Amino acid sequence: MGEGEEMNYKQIIINTLIIRDGDFCQICGRLFSDISPPEIDHIQPKSNGGSDLIENLQLLHSICNRKKGGKKFIRPVQGEHPNSLQKASNLSQNILEKANLFKKDLIKSTLQENNWNETKTAQKLGITRRQLHYFMEKNKLV
């Protein structure tokens, strides 16, 4: 894996976690943009047998991550965090927009990797060629 690909992979994980959890730190509940960029953390530490699967990952501020150390941290149930209620409504809109942007980026980069071959791209993304083409037309990628 080249350096560029690694960066890309990390960014995809970060985007996926933002879509799942929102763009705030799972420990302090404050936005990443207010403090520092997100850092990927293992919920169950790797030293404790935690996996690299997305289910075991969350986003934290680096400063909150350091405070957490090697301890296991269970993220609060959605709605339980004091900040999550007030943010829930604009967040859901935010998440939808981000999810769409993320999807668009992913599809565009996969198309580029496959020299805009729609059949290969659809295969790689696990969707049908028809679905891909529909998405491309809708997002003016053609």
Ligand SMILES: [Zn+2]
């Ligand atoms: Zn934090």
